[in-house]
Amino acid sequence: MSIDTETARRVAKLARIRVEDEDLPALAGEFSAILEFIEQLEEVDVEGVEPMTSVTPQRLKRREDVVTDGGQQAAVLANAPDAREGFFAVPKVVE
Amino acid sequence: MSDLTDLTIAEARGKLRAGDLSAGELTEACLEAVEGSGKLNAFVHKTPEIAREQAAAADARLKAGAAPDLCGIPLGIKDLFCTKGVASQAGSAILNGFKPEYESTVTRQLFEAGAVMLGKLNMDEFAMGSSNETSTYGNAVNPWRAGNSEAALTPGGSSGGSASAVAARLCLGATGTDTGGSIRQPAAFVGITGLKPTYGRCSRWGIVAFASSLDQAGPMTKDVRDAAIMLGAMAGHDPMDSTSADLAVPDFEAALTGDIRGKIVGIPKEYRMEGMPQEIEDLWTRGKEMLRDAGAELRDISLPHTKYALPAYYVIAPAEASSNLARYDGVRFGHRAKLSQGDGITEMYEKTRAEGFGDEVKRRVMVGTYVLSAGFYDAYYNRARKVRTLIKRDFEQAFDSGIDTILTPATPSAAFELGQTFDDPVQMYLNDVFTVTVNLAGLPGIAVPAGLDSKGLPLGLQLIGRPWEEGDLLNTAYCLERSAGFVEKPSRWW
Numbered sequence: 001m002s003i004d005t006e007t008a009r010r011v012a013k014l015a016r017i018r019v020e021d022e023d024l025p026a027l028a029g030e031f032s033a034i035l036e037f038i039e040q041l042e043e044v045d046v047e048g049v050e051p052m053t054s055v056t057p058q059r060l061k062r063r064e065d066v067v068t069d070g071g072q073q074a075a076v077l078a079n080a081p082d083a084r085e086g087f088f089a090v091p092k093v094v095e
Numbered sequence: 096m097s098d099l100t101d102l103t104i105a106e107a108r109g110k111l112r113a114g115d116l117s118a119g120e121l122t123e124a125c126l127e128a129v130e131g132s133g134k135l136n137a138f139v140h141k142t143p144e145i146a147r148e149q150a151a152a153a154d155a156r157l158k159a160g161a162a163p164d165l166c167g168i169p170l171g172i173k174d175l176f177c178t179k180g181v182a183s184q185a186g187s188a189i190l191n192g193f194k195p196e197y198e199s200t201v202t203r204q205l206f207e208a209g210a211v212m213l214g215k216l217n218m219d220e221f222a223m224g225s226s227n228e229t230s231t232y233g234n235a236v237n238p239w240r241a242g243n244s245e246a247a248l249t250p251g252g253s254s255g256g257s258a259s260a261v262a263a264r265l266c267l268g269a270t271g272t273d274t275g276g277s278i279r280q281p282a283a284f285v286g287i288t289g290l291k292p293t294y295g296r297c298s299r300w301g302i303v304a305f306a307s308s309l310d311q312a313g314p315m316t317k318d319v320r321d322a323a324i325m326l327g328a329m330a331g332h333d334p335m336d337s338t339s340a341d342l343a344v345p346d347f348e349a350a351l352t353g354d355i356r357g358k359i360v361g362i363p364k365e366y367r368m369e370g371m372p373q374e375i376e377d378l379w380t381r382g383k384e385m386l387r388d389a390g391a392e393l394r395d396i397s398l399p400h401t402k403y404a405l406p407a408y409y410v411i412a413p414a415e416a417s418s419n420l421a422r423y424d425g426v427r428f429g430h431r432a433k434l435s436q437g438d439g440i441t442e443m444y445e446k447t448r449a450e451g452f453g454d455e456v457k458r459r460v461m462v463g464t465y466v467l468s469a470g471f472y473d474a475y476y477n478r479a480r481k482v483r484t485l486i487k488r489d490f491e492q493a494f495d496s497g498i499d500t501i502l503t504p505a506t507p508s509a510a511f512e513l514g515q516t517f518d519d520p521v522q523m524y525l526n527d528v529f530t531v532t533v534n535l536a537g538l539p540g541i542a543v544p545a546g547l548d549s550k551g552l553p554l555g556l557q558l559i560g561r562p563w564e565e566g567d568l569l570n571t572a573y574c575l576e577r578s579a580g581f582v583e584k585p586s587r588w589w
Contacts (some may be wrong), residue, residue: 034521037409038410040403075197
Protein backbone atom coordinates (compact mmCIF):
# COMPACT_ATOMS: atom_id res chain seq x y z
CA MET A 1 0.00 0.00 0.00
CA SER A 2 1.24 3.45 -0.81
CA ILE A 3 0.98 6.00 1.97
CA ASP A 4 -0.06 9.53 1.09
CA THR A 5 0.99 12.65 2.95
CA GLU A 6 -2.40 12.91 4.67
CA THR A 7 -1.97 9.45 6.19
CA ALA A 8 1.59 10.32 7.20
CA ARG A 9 0.27 13.43 8.91
CA ARG A 10 -2.40 11.43 10.73
CA VAL A 11 0.08 8.78 11.92
CA ALA A 12 2.51 11.45 13.14
CA LYS A 13 -0.36 13.02 15.08
CA LEU A 14 -1.34 9.68 16.61
CA ALA A 15 2.29 9.07 17.60
CA ARG A 16 2.50 12.59 19.08
CA ILE A 17 5.54 13.48 17.00
CA ARG A 18 5.56 16.86 15.31
CA VAL A 19 6.47 16.59 11.63
CA GLU A 20 6.75 19.77 9.57
CA ASP A 21 4.60 19.93 6.43
CA GLU A 22 7.59 19.98 4.10
CA ASP A 23 8.89 16.72 5.62
CA LEU A 24 5.66 14.78 5.14
CA PRO A 25 6.19 13.65 1.52
CA ALA A 26 9.59 12.09 2.32
CA LEU A 27 8.14 10.41 5.39
CA ALA A 28 5.25 9.04 3.36
CA GLY A 29 7.77 7.62 0.88
CA GLU A 30 9.68 5.85 3.63
CA PHE A 31 6.48 4.43 5.10
CA SER A 32 5.50 3.15 1.70
CA ALA A 33 8.83 1.35 1.26
CA ILE A 34 8.54 -0.29 4.67
CA LEU A 35 4.92 -1.28 4.16
CA GLU A 36 5.71 -2.73 0.76
CA PHE A 37 8.34 -4.87 2.47
CA ILE A 38 5.90 -5.92 5.19
CA GLU A 39 3.23 -6.83 2.69
CA GLN A 40 5.13 -9.99 1.75
CA LEU A 41 3.36 -11.43 4.78
CA GLU A 42 0.18 -11.62 2.71
CA GLU A 43 1.71 -14.58 0.83
CA VAL A 44 1.70 -16.71 3.98
CA ASP A 45 -1.18 -19.08 4.63
CA VAL A 46 -2.11 -18.31 8.23
CA GLU A 47 -5.48 -20.05 8.19
CA GLY A 48 -6.14 -21.58 11.61
CA VAL A 49 -2.83 -20.31 13.08
CA GLU A 50 -2.97 -18.71 16.51
CA PRO A 51 -1.20 -15.36 16.86
CA MET A 52 1.74 -15.71 19.21
CA THR A 53 1.22 -14.16 22.62
CA SER A 54 4.20 -15.61 24.48
CA VAL A 55 7.34 -16.98 22.89
CA THR A 56 8.12 -19.35 25.76
CA PRO A 57 5.33 -21.59 26.98
CA GLN A 58 4.96 -20.24 30.47
CA ARG A 59 2.32 -19.07 32.85
CA LEU A 60 3.20 -15.65 34.10
CA LYS A 61 4.02 -15.71 37.77
CA ARG A 62 1.57 -14.17 40.15
CA ARG A 63 2.25 -12.63 43.48
CA GLU A 64 0.10 -11.53 46.32
CA ASP A 65 -1.79 -8.34 45.63
CA VAL A 66 -0.06 -6.30 48.29
CA VAL A 67 1.96 -3.11 48.32
CA THR A 68 5.67 -3.98 48.00
CA ASP A 69 7.21 -0.62 47.31
CA GLY A 70 6.55 3.06 47.82
CA GLY A 71 7.47 6.13 49.80
CA GLN A 72 10.04 7.18 47.21
CA GLN A 73 8.67 10.52 46.12
CA ALA A 74 12.07 12.21 45.90
CA ALA A 75 13.53 9.39 43.79
CA VAL A 76 10.49 9.34 41.51
CA LEU A 77 10.72 13.07 40.88
CA ALA A 78 14.52 13.28 40.72
CA ASN A 79 14.71 13.16 36.92
CA ALA A 80 11.65 15.26 36.12
CA PRO A 81 12.20 18.21 33.77
CA ASP A 82 9.82 20.23 35.95
CA ALA A 83 8.81 19.07 39.44
CA ARG A 84 7.16 21.37 41.96
CA GLU A 85 5.89 20.82 45.47
CA GLY A 86 6.10 17.06 45.12
CA PHE A 87 4.35 16.90 41.74
CA PHE A 88 5.24 16.62 38.04
CA ALA A 89 4.40 19.98 36.50
CA VAL A 90 2.90 20.21 32.99
CA PRO A 91 1.20 22.92 30.93
CA LYS A 92 -2.41 23.62 31.81
CA VAL A 93 -4.57 20.66 30.75
CA VAL A 94 -8.07 21.86 31.68
CA GLU A 95 -9.35 25.28 30.64
CA MET B 96 48.23 -0.64 25.29
CA SER B 97 49.28 -2.88 28.11
CA ASP B 98 49.23 -6.64 27.74
CA LEU B 99 46.90 -6.93 30.70
CA THR B 100 43.96 -5.80 28.59
CA ASP B 101 44.63 -8.71 26.23
CA LEU B 102 43.71 -11.19 28.95
CA THR B 103 40.50 -13.16 28.63
CA ILE B 104 38.15 -13.18 31.61
CA ALA B 105 39.19 -16.76 32.38
CA GLU B 106 42.92 -15.89 32.27
CA ALA B 107 42.44 -12.81 34.42
CA ARG B 108 40.36 -14.82 36.89
CA GLY B 109 43.24 -17.27 37.30
CA LYS B 110 45.82 -14.53 37.81
CA LEU B 111 43.60 -12.59 40.22
CA ARG B 112 42.91 -15.65 42.34
CA ALA B 113 46.55 -16.66 42.32
CA GLY B 114 47.51 -13.18 43.48
CA ASP B 115 49.68 -12.60 40.38
CA LEU B 116 47.57 -9.61 39.47
CA SER B 117 45.36 -7.22 41.40
CA ALA B 118 41.98 -5.95 40.32
CA GLY B 119 43.39 -2.47 40.81
CA GLU B 120 46.21 -3.04 38.29
CA LEU B 121 43.92 -4.64 35.77
CA THR B 122 41.39 -1.83 36.13
CA GLU B 123 44.06 0.85 35.70
CA ALA B 124 45.28 -0.86 32.52
CA CYS B 125 41.75 -0.86 31.12
CA LEU B 126 41.09 2.74 32.18
CA GLU B 127 44.25 3.76 30.34
CA ALA B 128 43.12 1.87 27.24
CA VAL B 129 39.70 3.55 27.48
CA GLU B 130 41.35 6.98 27.82
CA GLY B 131 43.32 6.37 24.63
CA SER B 132 40.36 5.15 22.60
CA GLY B 133 38.57 8.40 21.79
CA LYS B 134 38.63 7.78 18.05
CA LEU B 135 36.57 4.61 18.51
CA ASN B 136 33.85 6.54 20.38
CA ALA B 137 32.93 3.30 22.13
CA PHE B 138 32.81 4.58 25.73
CA VAL B 139 30.35 7.46 25.95
CA HIS B 140 30.15 7.85 29.74
CA LYS B 141 33.30 6.92 31.62
CA THR B 142 33.12 5.92 35.27
CA PRO B 143 36.73 5.71 36.54
CA GLU B 144 35.79 6.59 40.14
CA ILE B 145 33.25 3.77 40.31
CA ALA B 146 35.71 1.41 38.62
CA ARG B 147 38.45 2.17 41.16
CA GLU B 148 36.06 1.76 44.08
CA GLN B 149 34.77 -1.56 42.74
CA ALA B 150 38.32 -2.75 42.02
CA ALA B 151 39.39 -2.00 45.59
CA ALA B 152 36.39 -3.92 46.93
CA ALA B 153 37.19 -6.79 44.56
CA ASP B 154 40.77 -6.92 45.77
CA ALA B 155 39.57 -7.17 49.36
CA ARG B 156 37.26 -9.99 48.38
CA LEU B 157 39.95 -11.80 46.45
CA LYS B 158 42.23 -11.55 49.43
CA ALA B 159 39.55 -13.08 51.65
CA GLY B 160 39.25 -16.01 49.22
CA ALA B 161 36.24 -17.66 47.55
CA ALA B 162 35.69 -14.72 45.22
CA PRO B 163 33.14 -15.23 42.38
CA ASP B 164 34.29 -15.73 38.77
CA LEU B 165 33.86 -12.10 37.77
CA CYS B 166 35.49 -10.63 40.86
CA GLY B 167 37.78 -7.84 39.70
CA ILE B 168 36.93 -8.19 35.99
CA PRO B 169 36.58 -4.80 34.20
CA LEU B 170 33.52 -4.64 31.93
CA GLY B 171 31.79 -2.12 29.71
CA ILE B 172 28.04 -1.68 30.01
CA LYS B 173 25.77 -0.90 27.08
CA ASP B 174 24.03 2.44 27.54
CA LEU B 175 20.66 0.63 27.44
CA PHE B 176 21.17 -0.72 30.96
CA CYS B 177 20.04 1.53 33.80
CA THR B 178 22.94 2.02 36.17
CA LYS B 179 22.23 3.83 39.39
CA GLY B 180 23.47 7.42 39.44
CA VAL B 181 25.22 7.01 36.07
CA ALA B 182 23.89 8.43 32.80
CA SER B 183 21.77 5.84 30.99
CA GLN B 184 20.42 7.31 27.77
CA ALA B 185 19.83 4.36 25.44
CA GLY B 186 21.84 6.38 22.91
CA SER B 187 19.01 8.93 22.72
CA ALA B 188 18.84 12.69 23.14
CA ILE B 189 15.40 12.32 24.70
CA LEU B 190 17.12 10.85 27.79
CA ASN B 191 19.69 13.65 28.04
CA GLY B 192 20.62 14.04 31.67
CA PHE B 193 18.76 10.93 32.84
CA LYS B 194 20.46 9.26 35.79
CA PRO B 195 18.46 6.31 37.05
CA GLU B 196 17.63 6.01 40.73
CA TYR B 197 17.90 2.24 40.43
CA GLU B 198 20.12 -0.50 39.01
CA SER B 199 19.09 -2.99 36.32
CA THR B 200 18.95 -6.58 37.53
CA VAL B 201 21.66 -7.74 35.12
CA THR B 202 24.16 -5.04 36.12
CA ARG B 203 23.30 -5.50 39.80
CA GLN B 204 24.08 -9.21 39.49
CA LEU B 205 27.33 -8.48 37.65
CA PHE B 206 28.45 -6.00 40.29
CA GLU B 207 27.44 -8.34 43.13
CA ALA B 208 29.67 -10.92 41.45
CA GLY B 209 32.52 -8.43 41.78
CA ALA B 210 32.65 -7.03 38.23
CA VAL B 211 34.10 -3.57 37.69
CA MET B 212 32.27 -0.99 35.52
CA LEU B 213 34.55 1.09 33.30
CA GLY B 214 31.69 3.08 31.80
CA LYS B 215 28.73 3.08 29.43
CA LEU B 216 29.00 2.02 25.81
CA ASN B 217 27.73 3.57 22.60
CA MET B 218 24.77 2.05 20.77
CA ASP B 219 22.13 2.78 18.19
CA GLU B 220 19.35 4.96 19.58
CA PHE B 221 16.96 2.76 21.59
CA ALA B 222 18.82 -0.21 20.03
CA MET B 223 17.23 0.56 16.65
CA GLY B 224 19.90 0.17 14.02
CA SER B 225 22.51 -2.15 12.58
CA SER B 226 25.46 0.23 12.21
CA ASN B 227 25.56 2.34 15.38
CA GLU B 228 24.84 5.38 13.20
CA THR B 229 21.56 6.33 14.87
CA SER B 230 23.25 7.14 18.20
CA THR B 231 22.98 10.60 19.73
CA TYR B 232 26.68 10.25 20.64
CA GLY B 233 27.76 9.85 17.02
CA ASN B 234 29.10 6.73 15.37
CA ALA B 235 31.07 4.10 17.24
CA VAL B 236 33.94 2.93 15.03
CA ASN B 237 35.16 -0.58 14.29
CA PRO B 238 38.79 -1.11 15.37
CA TRP B 239 39.28 -3.21 12.22
CA ARG B 240 40.17 -1.64 8.88
CA ALA B 241 39.96 -3.16 5.43
CA GLY B 242 43.49 -3.81 4.19
CA ASN B 243 45.43 -0.55 3.93
CA SER B 244 42.31 1.57 3.72
CA GLU B 245 41.77 4.19 6.39
CA ALA B 246 38.03 4.31 5.84
CA ALA B 247 36.06 4.06 9.08
CA LEU B 248 33.99 0.90 9.28
CA THR B 249 30.88 0.24 11.31
CA PRO B 250 31.20 -2.01 14.35
CA GLY B 251 27.63 -3.09 13.62
CA GLY B 252 24.65 -2.38 15.78
CA SER B 253 22.91 -1.89 17.92
CA SER B 254 25.57 -3.02 20.44
CA GLY B 255 28.29 -1.29 18.38
CA GLY B 256 30.11 0.32 21.30
CA SER B 257 30.21 -3.01 23.14
CA ALA B 258 31.63 -4.75 20.08
CA SER B 259 34.22 -2.06 19.42
CA ALA B 260 35.34 -1.92 23.06
CA VAL B 261 35.85 -5.68 23.43
CA ALA B 262 37.57 -6.07 20.05
CA ALA B 263 39.90 -3.13 20.80
CA ARG B 264 40.80 -4.64 24.19
CA LEU B 265 39.42 -1.71 26.18
CA CYS B 266 37.55 -4.03 28.54
CA LEU B 267 37.53 -7.77 29.15
CA GLY B 268 33.88 -8.16 28.26
CA ALA B 269 30.73 -6.13 27.73
CA THR B 270 26.99 -6.42 28.06
CA GLY B 271 24.89 -6.28 24.95
CA THR B 272 21.21 -6.62 24.12
CA ASP B 273 19.70 -8.36 21.13
CA THR B 274 16.23 -7.72 19.71
CA GLY B 275 16.87 -8.75 16.10
CA GLY B 276 20.60 -9.45 16.01
CA SER B 277 22.08 -6.58 18.00
CA ILE B 278 24.59 -8.76 19.86
CA ARG B 279 25.44 -11.29 17.15
CA GLN B 280 25.80 -8.98 14.12
CA PRO B 281 28.25 -6.55 15.83
CA ALA B 282 30.16 -9.47 17.38
CA ALA B 283 30.61 -10.94 13.89
CA PHE B 284 31.69 -7.54 12.48
CA VAL B 285 34.54 -7.17 14.99
CA GLY B 286 35.68 -10.78 15.43
CA ILE B 287 34.42 -11.49 18.95
CA THR B 288 31.89 -13.88 20.53
CA GLY B 289 28.34 -12.68 21.17
CA LEU B 290 25.59 -14.72 22.79
CA LYS B 291 21.87 -14.02 22.80
CA PRO B 292 20.38 -16.30 25.45
CA THR B 293 16.93 -17.90 25.37
CA TYR B 294 14.17 -15.31 25.86
CA GLY B 295 13.63 -15.14 29.61
CA ARG B 296 17.09 -16.33 30.64
CA CYS B 297 18.21 -12.86 31.74
CA SER B 298 15.93 -10.38 33.46
CA ARG B 299 14.89 -7.39 31.38
CA TRP B 300 14.20 -5.29 34.45
CA GLY B 301 16.00 -1.95 34.27
CA ILE B 302 16.95 -2.39 30.62
CA VAL B 303 15.37 0.35 28.51
CA ALA B 304 12.67 -1.48 26.55
CA PHE B 305 12.61 -1.60 22.75
CA ALA B 306 10.42 -4.61 21.82
CA SER B 307 9.64 -6.46 25.01
CA SER B 308 8.75 -9.82 23.48
CA LEU B 309 12.10 -9.93 21.63
CA ASP B 310 14.63 -8.07 23.82
CA GLN B 311 17.22 -10.17 25.60
CA ALA B 312 20.53 -9.25 27.25
CA GLY B 313 23.68 -11.26 26.72
CA PRO B 314 27.47 -11.24 26.97
CA MET B 315 29.96 -10.00 24.34
CA THR B 316 33.40 -11.43 25.00
CA LYS B 317 36.76 -12.36 23.49
CA ASP B 318 35.95 -16.07 23.46
CA VAL B 319 33.33 -18.70 24.16
CA ARG B 320 34.54 -19.59 27.64
CA ASP B 321 34.23 -15.96 28.69
CA ALA B 322 30.69 -15.86 27.32
CA ALA B 323 29.83 -18.90 29.45
CA ILE B 324 31.33 -17.28 32.55
CA MET B 325 29.60 -13.95 32.00
CA LEU B 326 26.22 -15.47 31.17
CA GLY B 327 26.34 -17.39 34.45
CA ALA B 328 26.47 -14.10 36.34
CA MET B 329 23.86 -12.31 34.19
CA ALA B 330 21.21 -15.04 34.13
CA GLY B 331 18.55 -16.10 36.59
CA HIS B 332 14.97 -15.59 37.66
CA ASP B 333 13.95 -12.13 38.78
CA PRO B 334 10.62 -11.39 40.46
CA MET B 335 10.82 -7.92 38.88
CA ASP B 336 10.47 -9.38 35.36
CA SER B 337 7.49 -11.69 35.08
CA THR B 338 8.85 -13.10 31.79
CA SER B 339 12.16 -14.13 33.32
CA ALA B 340 12.21 -17.90 33.61
CA ASP B 341 12.12 -19.52 37.01
CA LEU B 342 14.75 -22.08 36.08
CA ALA B 343 17.99 -22.98 37.79
CA VAL B 344 21.06 -21.44 36.13
CA PRO B 345 23.35 -24.29 35.11
CA ASP B 346 27.13 -24.10 35.22
CA PHE B 347 27.61 -23.02 31.61
CA GLU B 348 31.39 -23.19 31.78
CA ALA B 349 31.25 -26.82 32.95
CA ALA B 350 29.34 -27.62 29.75
CA LEU B 351 32.46 -26.81 27.69
CA THR B 352 33.71 -30.36 27.33
CA GLY B 353 34.87 -29.96 23.75
CA ASP B 354 33.06 -33.17 22.86
CA ILE B 355 30.26 -32.91 20.29
CA ARG B 356 30.53 -36.45 18.91
CA GLY B 357 27.13 -37.70 17.88
CA LYS B 358 25.50 -34.26 17.97
CA ILE B 359 23.29 -33.49 15.02
CA VAL B 360 23.82 -30.12 13.35
CA GLY B 361 21.07 -28.82 11.07
CA ILE B 362 21.93 -26.88 7.92
CA PRO B 363 18.88 -24.86 6.85
CA LYS B 364 18.63 -24.54 3.09
CA GLU B 365 16.68 -21.27 3.33
CA TYR B 366 19.75 -19.50 4.70
CA ARG B 367 21.45 -19.73 1.33
CA MET B 368 20.41 -16.27 0.18
CA GLU B 369 20.41 -14.99 -3.34
CA GLY B 370 23.32 -12.65 -3.87
CA MET B 371 25.17 -13.91 -0.80
CA PRO B 372 28.90 -13.21 -1.21
CA GLN B 373 31.00 -16.26 -2.07
CA GLU B 374 33.18 -15.62 0.98
CA ILE B 375 30.22 -16.06 3.30
CA GLU B 376 29.21 -19.22 1.51
CA ASP B 377 32.78 -20.56 1.77
CA LEU B 378 32.95 -19.72 5.46
CA TRP B 379 29.71 -21.61 6.06
CA THR B 380 31.13 -24.62 4.21
CA ARG B 381 34.27 -24.51 6.35
CA GLY B 382 32.12 -24.31 9.48
CA LYS B 383 30.25 -27.43 8.43
CA GLU B 384 33.53 -29.26 7.84
CA MET B 385 34.87 -28.21 11.23
CA LEU B 386 31.82 -29.53 13.07
CA ARG B 387 31.83 -32.74 11.05
CA ASP B 388 35.53 -33.25 11.76
CA ALA B 389 34.76 -32.78 15.47
CA GLY B 390 32.38 -35.72 15.27
CA ALA B 391 29.00 -34.06 14.69
CA GLU B 392 26.58 -35.31 12.07
CA LEU B 393 25.39 -32.75 9.49
CA ARG B 394 21.80 -32.88 8.33
CA ASP B 395 20.02 -30.70 5.78
CA ILE B 396 16.87 -29.16 7.18
CA SER B 397 14.17 -26.79 6.02
CA LEU B 398 12.86 -23.77 7.91
CA PRO B 399 10.28 -22.77 5.30
CA HIS B 400 9.09 -19.48 6.83
CA THR B 401 12.57 -17.95 7.13
CA LYS B 402 11.86 -15.51 4.32
CA TYR B 403 9.02 -13.94 6.30
CA ALA B 404 10.99 -13.37 9.48
CA LEU B 405 12.23 -9.87 8.62
CA PRO B 406 8.85 -8.54 7.45
CA ALA B 407 7.17 -10.04 10.55
CA TYR B 408 9.87 -8.48 12.72
CA TYR B 409 9.30 -5.07 11.11
CA VAL B 410 5.68 -5.21 12.19
CA ILE B 411 6.10 -6.66 15.68
CA ALA B 412 9.18 -4.72 16.80
CA PRO B 413 7.90 -1.27 15.75
CA ALA B 414 4.46 -2.06 17.22
CA GLU B 415 5.97 -2.88 20.59
CA ALA B 416 8.36 0.06 20.32
CA SER B 417 5.55 2.53 19.65
CA SER B 418 3.95 1.39 22.88
CA ASN B 419 7.16 1.23 24.94
CA LEU B 420 8.38 4.62 23.75
CA ALA B 421 5.11 6.34 24.60
CA ARG B 422 6.63 6.99 28.02
CA TYR B 423 9.04 9.57 26.59
CA ASP B 424 6.67 12.48 26.86
CA GLY B 425 8.73 15.14 28.61
CA VAL B 426 6.91 14.72 31.93
CA ARG B 427 8.83 12.30 34.15
CA PHE B 428 12.38 12.18 32.85
CA GLY B 429 14.70 13.35 30.12
CA HIS B 430 14.21 16.11 27.62
CA ARG B 431 11.28 18.55 27.49
CA ALA B 432 10.97 20.97 24.59
CA LYS B 433 10.83 24.71 25.21
CA LEU B 434 7.24 25.73 24.68
CA SER B 435 5.82 28.80 22.99
CA GLN B 436 3.15 31.07 24.38
CA GLY B 437 -0.17 29.24 24.31
CA ASP B 438 1.27 25.75 23.84
CA GLY B 439 -0.70 23.08 25.69
CA ILE B 440 0.11 19.56 26.70
CA THR B 441 -0.27 18.10 23.20
CA GLU B 442 2.25 20.59 21.81
CA MET B 443 4.55 19.68 24.66
CA TYR B 444 4.39 15.99 23.74
CA GLU B 445 4.76 16.59 20.02
CA LYS B 446 7.64 19.04 20.24
CA THR B 447 9.47 17.04 22.91
CA ARG B 448 9.31 13.84 20.88
CA ALA B 449 10.20 15.59 17.62
CA GLU B 450 13.31 17.12 19.21
CA GLY B 451 14.31 14.14 21.34
CA PHE B 452 13.94 11.22 18.94
CA GLY B 453 16.21 10.65 15.95
CA ASP B 454 14.90 9.86 12.48
CA GLU B 455 15.06 6.05 12.68
CA VAL B 456 13.30 5.98 16.04
CA LYS B 457 10.58 8.33 14.81
CA ARG B 458 10.14 6.18 11.73
CA ARG B 459 9.72 3.00 13.74
CA VAL B 460 7.42 4.55 16.32
CA MET B 461 5.20 5.84 13.52
CA VAL B 462 5.26 2.54 11.61
CA GLY B 463 4.30 0.83 14.86
CA THR B 464 1.52 3.32 15.42
CA TYR B 465 0.24 2.70 11.91
CA VAL B 466 0.20 -1.11 12.11
CA LEU B 467 -1.62 -0.96 15.43
CA SER B 468 -4.16 1.65 14.31
CA ALA B 469 -7.83 0.89 13.85
CA GLY B 470 -8.46 -0.94 10.60
CA PHE B 471 -4.90 -2.21 10.19
CA TYR B 472 -4.39 -4.16 13.41
CA ASP B 473 -5.62 -7.44 11.93
CA ALA B 474 -4.05 -7.03 8.52
CA TYR B 475 -0.59 -6.23 9.86
CA TYR B 476 -0.08 -6.88 13.55
CA ASN B 477 -2.17 -10.01 13.99
CA ARG B 478 -0.95 -11.48 10.73
CA ALA B 479 2.66 -10.89 11.79
CA ARG B 480 2.02 -12.61 15.11
CA LYS B 481 0.59 -15.61 13.27
CA VAL B 482 3.63 -15.76 11.01
CA ARG B 483 5.74 -15.62 14.16
CA THR B 484 3.96 -18.74 15.40
CA LEU B 485 4.87 -20.45 12.11
CA ILE B 486 8.51 -19.37 12.32
CA LYS B 487 8.77 -20.82 15.82
CA ARG B 488 7.03 -24.00 14.64
CA ASP B 489 9.67 -24.43 11.90
CA PHE B 490 12.36 -24.58 14.58
CA GLU B 491 10.30 -26.84 16.86
CA GLN B 492 9.86 -29.32 14.04
CA ALA B 493 13.60 -29.30 13.35
CA PHE B 494 14.43 -29.88 17.00
CA ASP B 495 11.74 -32.57 17.30
CA SER B 496 13.36 -34.40 14.40
CA GLY B 497 16.54 -34.72 16.44
CA ILE B 498 18.52 -31.61 15.51
CA ASP B 499 20.66 -30.34 18.39
CA THR B 500 22.11 -27.19 16.89
CA ILE B 501 21.68 -25.20 13.68
CA LEU B 502 24.64 -23.67 11.83
CA THR B 503 24.21 -20.55 9.67
CA PRO B 504 26.26 -17.52 8.64
CA ALA B 505 26.00 -14.70 11.20
CA THR B 506 25.73 -11.83 8.73
CA PRO B 507 25.28 -11.42 4.98
CA SER B 508 28.50 -9.37 4.69
CA ALA B 509 31.58 -8.21 6.58
CA ALA B 510 31.61 -4.79 8.27
CA PHE B 511 30.74 -1.99 5.84
CA GLU B 512 31.83 1.64 5.72
CA LEU B 513 30.21 4.18 7.97
CA GLY B 514 28.25 6.90 6.23
CA GLN B 515 26.91 4.80 3.38
CA THR B 516 23.58 6.05 2.25
CA PHE B 517 20.84 3.65 1.46
CA ASP B 518 17.94 4.21 -0.89
CA ASP B 519 15.45 3.12 1.71
CA PRO B 520 15.48 1.94 5.33
CA VAL B 521 14.74 -1.67 4.32
CA GLN B 522 18.27 -2.12 2.95
CA MET B 523 19.75 -1.58 6.42
CA TYR B 524 17.22 -4.03 7.86
CA LEU B 525 18.65 -6.85 5.71
CA ASN B 526 21.69 -7.00 8.00
CA ASP B 527 19.59 -9.02 10.43
CA VAL B 528 18.36 -11.57 7.92
CA PHE B 529 20.17 -14.51 9.57
CA THR B 530 19.70 -13.44 13.18
CA VAL B 531 16.13 -12.16 13.46
CA THR B 532 14.46 -15.59 13.23
CA VAL B 533 16.12 -16.52 16.51
CA ASN B 534 14.51 -13.60 18.38
CA LEU B 535 11.09 -14.33 16.90
CA ALA B 536 11.39 -17.94 18.10
CA GLY B 537 12.87 -16.96 21.49
CA LEU B 538 15.88 -19.25 20.98
CA PRO B 539 19.50 -18.92 22.07
CA GLY B 540 21.98 -17.96 19.34
CA ILE B 541 25.69 -17.28 19.33
CA ALA B 542 28.06 -15.64 16.85
CA VAL B 543 31.60 -17.03 16.76
CA PRO B 544 34.45 -15.49 14.74
CA ALA B 545 35.52 -18.03 12.14
CA GLY B 546 37.79 -16.33 9.63
CA LEU B 547 38.83 -13.24 7.69
CA ASP B 548 37.61 -12.11 4.30
CA SER B 549 39.91 -11.12 1.45
CA LYS B 550 40.21 -7.58 2.85
CA GLY B 551 41.27 -8.92 6.23
CA LEU B 552 37.95 -8.28 7.98
CA PRO B 553 36.45 -10.78 10.42
CA LEU B 554 33.51 -12.98 9.50
CA GLY B 555 31.35 -14.91 11.93
CA LEU B 556 29.22 -18.03 12.00
CA GLN B 557 26.04 -18.39 13.98
CA LEU B 558 24.89 -21.40 15.97
CA ILE B 559 21.28 -21.65 17.11
CA GLY B 560 20.33 -23.89 20.04
CA ARG B 561 17.30 -25.47 21.65
CA PRO B 562 15.50 -23.33 24.23
CA TRP B 563 17.32 -23.27 27.59
CA GLU B 564 20.20 -25.33 26.18
CA GLU B 565 22.78 -22.54 26.23
CA GLY B 566 25.29 -24.96 27.77
CA ASP B 567 25.06 -27.33 24.84
CA LEU B 568 25.10 -24.41 22.39
CA LEU B 569 28.20 -22.94 24.02
CA ASN B 570 29.92 -26.32 23.87
CA THR B 571 29.29 -26.57 20.12
CA ALA B 572 30.50 -22.98 19.74
CA TYR B 573 33.58 -23.91 21.75
CA CYS B 574 34.38 -26.73 19.29
CA LEU B 575 33.86 -24.39 16.35
CA GLU B 576 36.13 -21.82 17.97
CA ARG B 577 38.89 -24.36 18.55
CA SER B 578 38.74 -25.62 14.98
CA ALA B 579 38.57 -22.13 13.49
CA GLY B 580 41.54 -21.01 15.57
CA PHE B 581 40.65 -17.35 15.10
CA VAL B 582 43.37 -15.38 16.90
CA GLU B 583 43.62 -12.27 14.74
CA LYS B 584 43.32 -8.89 16.41
CA PRO B 585 42.91 -5.45 14.89
CA SER B 586 46.19 -3.52 14.85
CA ARG B 587 46.03 -0.36 16.81
CA TRP B 588 45.56 2.88 14.86
CA TRP B 589 43.30 4.74 17.26
